[in-house]
Amino acid sequence: MPKPKKRFEIMTSKCRFVHLRIKGGTLTHMMKRLFSGIFTCVSTFLLCLLLSYSVQAQELPTDAAAITAGEALFNANCKTCHRVKTKLIGPALAGVETRVPSLGWIVNWVHNPAKVIGSGDDYANKIYAEYQKSQMTAFTSFKDEQILSIIAYVKAEAAKPDAAPVTAAAGGTGSGSSEPSAYLDAILVGMIIILILLVVILILIVSALRKFLDTKELSEEDKEIVNSPITFSSVTRSPGFIFLVIFIVSTVTFKSVIDGLYSIGVQKNYQPKQPIAFSHKIHAGQYEIECKYCHTGAAKGKQANIPSTNICMNCHSQIKAGTNTGEGEIAKIYAAVGFDPATSTYTGKTKPVEWVRIHNLPDLAYFNHSQHVNVAGVICQTCHGPIQEMDVVKQYNLLTMGWCIDCHRKTDVNTKGNAYYDKLVEIHNKKSFKVEENGGLECAKCHY
Numbered sequence: 001m002p003k004p005k006k007r008f009e010i011m012t013s014k015c016r017f018v019h020l021r022i023k024g025g026t027l028t029h030m031m032k033r034l035f036s037g038i039f040t041c042v043s044t045f046l047l048c049l050l051l052s053y054s055v056q057a058q059e060l061p062t063d064a065a066a067i068t069a070g071e072a073l074f075n076a077n078c079k080t081c082h083r084v085k086t087k088l089i090g091p092a093l094a095g096v097e098t099r100v101p102s103l104g105w106i107v108n109w110v111h112n113p114a115k116v117i118g119s120g121d122d123y124a125n126k127i128y129a130e131y132q133k134s135q136m137t138a139f140t141s142f143k144d145e146q147i148l149s150i151i152a153y154v155k156a157e158a159a160k161p162d163a164a165p166v167t168a169a170a171g172g173t174g175s176g177s178s179e180p181s182a183y184l185d186a187i188l189v190g191m192i193i194i195l196i197l198l199v200v201i202l203i204l205i206v207s208a209l210r211k212f213l214d215t216k217e218l219s220e221e222d223k224e225i226v227n228s229p230i231t232f233s234s235v236t237r238s239p240g241f242i243f244l245v246i247f248i249v250s251t252v253t254f255k256s257v258i259d260g261l262y263s264i265g266v267q268k269n270y271q272p273k274q275p276i277a278f279s280h281k282i283h284a285g286q287y288e289i290e291c292k293y294c295h296t297g298a299a300k301g302k303q304a305n306i307p308s309t310n311i312c313m314n315c316h317s318q319i320k321a322g323t324n325t326g327e328g329e330i331a332k333i334y335a336a337v338g339f340d341p342a343t344s345t346y347t348g349k350t351k352p353v354e355w356v357r358i359h360n361l362p363d364l365a366y367f368n369h370s371q372h373v374n375v376a377g378v379i380c381q382t383c384h385g386p387i388q389e390m391d392v393v394k395q396y397n398l399l400t401m402g403w404c405i406d407c408h409r410k411t412d413v414n415t416k417g418n419a420y421y422d423k424l425v426e427i428h429n430k431k432s433f434k435v436e437e438n439g440g441l442e443c444a445k446c447h448y
């Protein structure tokens with residue numbers, strides 16, 4: 001045991017019953033211990049709180065915090081394809097918690113729809129068929145309670161009175177009954193207040209002790225310790241602090257340099273202006289024209305294709321002006337196909353529209369739309385984002401090799417109703433296997 005450096009005793013005249021004996025340390029040592037003791041207590045408590053949060057699963061949370069979290073998750077991940085009260089790419093989610101077999105079913109489904117479908121689950125296969133075998137994105141990295149918070153948000157949202165009534169919404173149970181995590185929040189706030197009070201009390205004690213010691217005769221060494229103040233400059237000049245600052249600064253710099261290097265050639269969010277102000281929001285969103293009506297190749301071949309102006313003319317030989325842009329933009333279609341709207345005749349003078357290409361893999365990579373759209377049943381929005389909401393299209397995903405590989409690692413091959421895979425399913429001897437296990441990571445599959 002190291003011999004204690006200093007020891008002193010304090011006897012207060014005012015409070016005789018308090019006999020403070022501080023062993024094995026000086027005043028500052030004592031304060032440090034107190035601080036660290038309190039810190040450990042508080043952090044252990046917070047950890048327990050966090051743990052208890054994560055344990056309460058498989059029941060819909062009802063507290064405001066979870067619902068807000070669910071709303072954020074819903075908007076970021078599900079809104080592309082789902083609305084609460086209206087059908088979009090996928091079903092309206094209102095009332096889903098009463099419609100599906102169980103909450104656990106929802107968790108499994110969101111984690112991996114293909115697996116649930118592949119397992120022969122009746123309900124899953126029913127909705128899958130109902131939605132023309134378009135496969136929902138898998139959210140493998142979501143925690144159970146994150147999924148439940150999304151459903152909690154959906155439930156809360158569905159219960160709100162709104163113009164559009166929903167069929168099976170609001171499954172009876174009122175909100176605001178027992179809310180365990182609301183208490184946890186209160187405890188958390190209480191703890192923080194206590195923490196602040198403790199700090200204030202400690203500061204008061206320190207200054208009281210210092211005043212008291214000033215009146216005492218102390219040895220030089222004790223004086224030095226007692227009088228050394230914890231000032232701003234003494235903290236900032238301490239080696240620990242300097243190390244911390246250097247460490248943080250260099251980590252941040254290193255990370256941004258690496259990120260910068262990796263993003264060379266990555267065109268996420270690329271959103272060029274197009275020669276005709278064509279809006280997907282109007283066509284695919286408002287008027288719900290099928291993607292494949294215009295992008296005719298998506299289900300058949302490698303390229304999805306940009307529609308020729310002839311396809312535009314199927315409608316625009318009649319629709320000669322738009323509500324937002326008037327005749328100006330549609331006139332550009334006429335100029336391209338050589339159409340005189342006044343007489344509704346073709347002049348024969350054509351000139352192609354020079355659409356600016358947005359998504360473009362380098363020549364070394366091979367990507368095939370029909371393999372993903374038709375065979376795998378991946379929905380356009382999984383890769384291209386909420387196109388039906390974009391007035392001007394932008395690249396939604398990274399389109400890097402890592403992005404392709406990541407999905408091939410996570411996504412199950414859609415073997416259902418595909419005789420081609422029957423043998424493979426037999427060989428693998430299980431109902432589901434990932435694209436990865438079917439050669440989806442082989443270089444030659446994606447590289448010429």
Ligand code: HEC
Nearest residue numbers: 077078081089090091127128131134135136137379381382
């Ligand atoms: C790319 C489009 C897409 C995204 C993104 C998406 N879904 Fe879906 N979802 C669908 C489709 C399509 C269906 C219908 C079943 C099918 O065809 O596979 C569906 C079905 C469901 C069902 C079953 C609904 C019912 O009525 O039985 C639930 C629950 C669900 N999705 C939850 C979610 C949640 C939660 C998210 C966000 C984390 C999400 N989905 C994101 C497309 C999507």
Ligand code: HEC
Nearest residue numbers: 283284289290291294355356357358359380384387388393
């Ligand atoms: C009425 C025809 C039409 C419909 C319907 C349509 N698109 Fe388009 N799409 C176009 C035209 C024209 C362009 C090129 C101009 C542009 O980028 O806006 C385009 C461009 C795109 C691009 C960018 C292509 C590139 O240059 O990389 C994507 C991705 C896309 N569409 C996806 C979709 C999806 C997904 C849907 C269904 C939700 C859809 N489109 C529905 C006509 C259509």
Ligand code: HEC
Nearest residue numbers: 276277278287289307311312315322323324325326329330
């Ligand atoms: C299936 C029918 C259909 C097809 C195909 C179609 N459109 Fe449209 N388009 C519409 C409708 C409906 C409107 C809305 C008119 C309005 O605003 O009242 C519209 C509006 C427009 C507008 C004006 C938007 C505004 O609000 O000012 C432009 C520009 C346009 N379309 C360009 C195109 C181009 C380019 C193509 C071919 C790539 C195309 N459309 C194909 C149905 C179609």
Ligand code: HEC
Nearest residue numbers: 291295298303304305359360361367372373378379380383
């Ligand atoms: C698995 C991801 C994925 C899915 C699903 C997907 N795309 Fe694409 N899309 C891409 C990639 C990657 C490119 C770039 C291809 C290239 O440069 O060779 C692209 C390019 C495009 C383009 C422009 C170039 C071209 O190929 O003609 C259009 C238009 C397009 N996609 C529309 C669609 C439509 C419509 C759907 C749904 C029917 C769809 N995509 C589904 C990944 C996807």
Ligand code: HEC
Nearest residue numbers: 366367375376382404407411413414435438439440445446
């Ligand atoms: C959203 C998920 C997803 C993304 C993103 C994705 N893929 Fe795929 N990919 C699949 C699925 C699912 C299959 C399995 C299709 C099947 O059943 O054959 C597949 C199959 C393939 C195959 C055929 C593999 C084989 O075994 O024959 C190639 C090649 C391929 N993808 C290339 C790409 C490239 C290149 C990209 C990126 C530009 C990409 N994929 C992005 C889901 C994805």
Ligand code: HEC
Nearest residue numbers: 361362365399400401404405408440441442443445446447
């Ligand atoms: C699922 C499809 C897929 C597989 C499998 C795949 N790649 Fe790629 N790879 C791509 C795509 C897409 C790109 C273009 C990415 C970009 O432009 O950022 C690419 C780019 C590259 C590049 C160029 C990198 C650059 O920054 O330009 C190299 C080298 C490469 N891949 C090597 C490999 C090797 C080696 C393997 C096998 C171990 C492999 N790839 C497997 C899809 C794939």
